[in-house]
Amino acid sequence: MTVLRTVADTKAFGRRLAAALEPGDLVVLSGPLGAGKTALTQGIGEGLGVEGRVTSPTFVIARVHRPGPGGRVPLVHVDAYRLRDAGPVELDDLDLDAEIDSSVVVVEWGEGLVEQLSDSHLEIRLERHDDDSRTATVEAVGPRWTGRAHDL
Numbered sequence: 001m002t003v004l005r006t007v008a009d010t011k012a013f014g015r016r017l018a019a020a021l022e023p024g025d026l027v028v029l030s031g032p033l034g035a036g037k038t039a040l041t042q043g044i045g046e047g048l049g050v051e052g053r054v055t056s057p058t059f060v061i062a063r064v065h066r067p068g069p070g071g072r073v074p075l076v077h078v079d080a081y082r083l084r085d086a087g088p089v090e091l092d093d094l095d096l097d098a099e100i101d102s103s104v105v106v107v108e109w110g111e112g113l114v115e116q117l118s119d120s121h122l123e124i125r126l127e128r129h130d131d132d133s134r135t136a137t138v139e140a141v142g143p144r145w146t147g148r149a150h151d152l
């Protein structure tokens with residue numbers, strides 16, 4: 001478990017995670033409203049060196065951030081909040097299968113929805129505490145993480 005006292009800590013944690021991420025990795029973020037899922041994704045985006053500001057998409061569900069100069073891997077940022085009651089069928093419409101091989105795909109509110117897109121995923125749970133700190137727990141699921149999970 002990692003303690004994240006400030007939003008800066010959460011972004012730094014994202015940057016650190018990004019160093020271990022490779023094209024084809026699926027990252028599923030869970031935690032309540034305001035837990036810091038987007039802040040963590042911003043840190044991952046910084047670490048991957050992608051272009052464009054990572055924001056909470058209001059009208060789009062998925063946004064692709066291409067690598068900038070010196071960047072390594074595209075980031076596909078999905079906010080599945082509005083899909084959480086819709087189920088995997090509507091998720092298929094996003095056609096994430098096509099992106100997943102070449103990108104790092106980070107899905108907010110993706111728990112129970114997107115795991116079937118890949119044989120492996122990284123589950124990151126954020127919790128929000130009374131003192132405004134957050135804690136993160138990371139669980140690596142599936143064969144892609146064999147021998148890599150120690151980098152997290």
Ligand SMILES: Nc1ncnc2c1ncn2[C@@H]1O[C@H](COP(=O)(O)OP(=O)(O)OP(=O)(O)O)[C@@H](O)[C@H]1O
Pocket residue numbers: 004005006007008009010031032033034035036037038039040056108132133134
């Ligand atoms: N330790 C912390 N880590 C992350 N965010 C923090 C922390 N402390 C305070 N905050 C604040 O909490 C908010 C987190 O917002 P963020 O949009 O990242 O959450 P979210 O989980 O994506 O929410 P949503 O469920 O609405 O998508 C920000 O305003 C941020 O400044």
Ligand SMILES: [Mg+2]
Pocket residue numbers: 037038039056079108
């Ligand atoms: Mg968010």
